[in-house]
Amino acid sequence: MNAATLTRPIGQSGISASAVGLGTWAIGGWMWGGTDEAQSIAAIQASIDEGVSLIDTAPAYGMGVSEEIVGKAIRGRRDKVVLATKCGLVWHTQAGGYFFSQNDLPVHRYLGHASIVHEVEQSLTRLGTDYIDLYITHWQDPTTPIAETMATLEALKKQGKIRAIGASNVSPEELRAYIGAGPLDAIQEEFSMVKPDIGETLVPISQAHGVSTLSYSSLALGLLSGKIGPDRQFSGDDQRRDNPRFSQANRSKVAALMADIAPIAEAHQASLAQIVIAWTLQQPGITFALCGARDPAQAKENAAAGRLRLSGEDIGIIRAAGARHLVGLDA
Ligand SMILES: NC(=O)c1ccc[n+]([C@@H]2O[C@H](COP(=O)([O-])OP(=O)(O)OC[C@H]3O[C@@H](n4cnc5c(N)ncnc54)[C@H](OP(=O)(O)O)[C@@H]3O)[C@@H](O)[C@H]2O)c1
16 A cells, blocks of 8 residues: 545535545345444444545435444544435335335335435434435436425535535436536446446536546445455345346456456555455546445455555556456446
């Protein structure tokens, strides 16, 4: 590791945060085969100890479980954390459109005014705080005009309940509508070596308007952690169990990619996951890389990637390796 922890500004908000962010979807347990609260709290605290300030959660991650665990982990350390959470996946109303069920309850995509006002209070309580640094619309709701949602978010900002506004899982049209409606600071979108599409679609728009981009599933749900061998199995409701992304063919392709990246990792005295995260942060327009971690070891490893800088030559070698090995990968 060869530099200070990388921090970057979140849009025009005046808030800066660590470029490596801790994602806490898996910590909510749902779709990840359950969670261990003590390990999760230890993971969050280890991230903060290693210089990670950005922590991302959402009400939908275990229907409040992830937010509650984050709240417990940051008690007494709120000032060290830039907290991002979300709105718009709701189970207190059946307005908007049905999206999926969790715990036998229908979850709807809905971004109406009264619903967001309700949601923000729930999140503040679960997180044990009186402000959210970055409040993000989780999935988009075609039944509510974006201008109306933005007006609600701006009102929350004036009240001091949120400090910056983000949107997630947007189309280019929706992104333009947000930018036209008010001060959008960030988008949060899937981006990784196996899913680079937004580099061509959303990122040019964000960059042109000073909107930060937070990549999610930066390790491709762990496929790019350098630790998913042919024998790794997933149990319970772990989404990776039936996900074609984790097919044996894909694991072989990623293993070949990792073999080509290994000399770069060795030269930097870094792990493969750290090289992948550092690569992500050096892609044009990718401001923050959110990485999930379930225990302190993963948390520390990922956090330390924020102190790694790859050379132009490293990036070129990785790009060529990706072009060689990731073609035809089912992502
Ligand atoms: N806005 C959205 O719609 C949206 C969608 C998805 C994610 N996100 C956000 O983005 C965050 C990151 O994405 P993600 O959690 O989906 O996927 P990810 O970061 O690509 O992968 C996380 C998983 O990879 C494994 N892993 C991580 N670091 C590791 C390490 N150093 N060594 C070995 N294994 C490691 C862990 O799984 P195992 O220990 O089980 O192997 C971990 O749970 C989420 O937590 C969430 O905050 C947002």
